[in-house]
Amino acid sequence: AQSVAQPEDQVNVAEGNPLTVKCTYSVSGNPYLFWYVQYPNRGLQFLLKYITGDNLVKGSYGFEAEFNKSQTSFHLKKPSALVSDSALYFCAVRDENRDDKIIFGKGTRLHILP
Amino acid sequence: GAGVSQTPSNKVTEKGKYVELRCDPISGHTALYWYRQSLGQGPEFLIYFQGTGAADDSGLPNDRFFAVRPEGSVSTLKIQRTERGDSAVYLCASSPRRTYEQYFGPGTRLTVT
Numbered sequence: 001a002q003s004v005a006q007p008e009d010q011v012n013v014a015e016g017n018p019l020t021v022k023c024t025y026s027v028s029g030n031p032y033l034f035w036y037v038q039y040p041n042r043g044l045q046f047l048l049k050y051i052t053g054d055n056l057v058k059g060s061y062g063f064e065a066e067f068n069k070s071q072t073s074f075h076l077k078k079p080s081a082l083v084s085d086s087a088l089y090f091c092a093v094r095d096e097n098r099d100d101k102i103i104f105g106k107g108t109r110l111h112i113l114p
Numbered sequence: 115g116a117g118v119s120q121t122p123s124n125k126v127t128e129k130g131k132y133v134e135l136r137c138d139p140i141s142g143h144t145a146l147y148w149y150r151q152s153l154g155q156g157p158e159f160l161i162y163f164q165g166t167g168a169a170d171d172s173g174l175p176n177d178r179f180f181a182v183r184p185e186g187s188v189s190t191l192k193i194q195r196t197e198r199g200d201s202a203v204y205l206c207a208s209s210p211r212r213t214y215e216q217y218f219g220p221g222t223r224l225t226v227t
Contacts, residue, residue: 044207101147106156
């Protein structure tokens, strides 16, 4: 069965510092991996995805994520955090052999401190 | 362009009542998904449509939940005999291809009193 884990409920980072939000996954086949962000009172917004190719994926708002097959991880990163990055971040995975559901993690709340 | 829209944005209903939640996907998107998000949790898959047919309804919690997409565009999630445990935000998403990113609507917050 496919699953995704976000081990941190909350991450606090000072503005201007680099940030990392962790995600690990489990699928039977090759993974399709996604990061979404949810701002207060707004819907989920797509940030980036890994389907195949380069392990470092660049996405919206300066975010990037690194796919590590041996560690089954897909951590979200940004070199310099902004206060406006404060939001709820979700990692999600789909198994390439499954034509349907995407499984979401429980989310990590990111607080950027001014 | 227009994104995914969901109506109503909020719905308060009494236990035992019937509710319908509507989703208008992005024009041309063939795949449509329903999720349920409870407080402090990630979206939980309910059902997935490819065109008019439900390709996977394995996430529907029980037979009180049903969804349709009769013309391959707008979808309605129907909940019969609502229970307090059904209270959550119901999210709809659409995708131009079922294997790639999904575009989410703002959700419908359902409160069962």
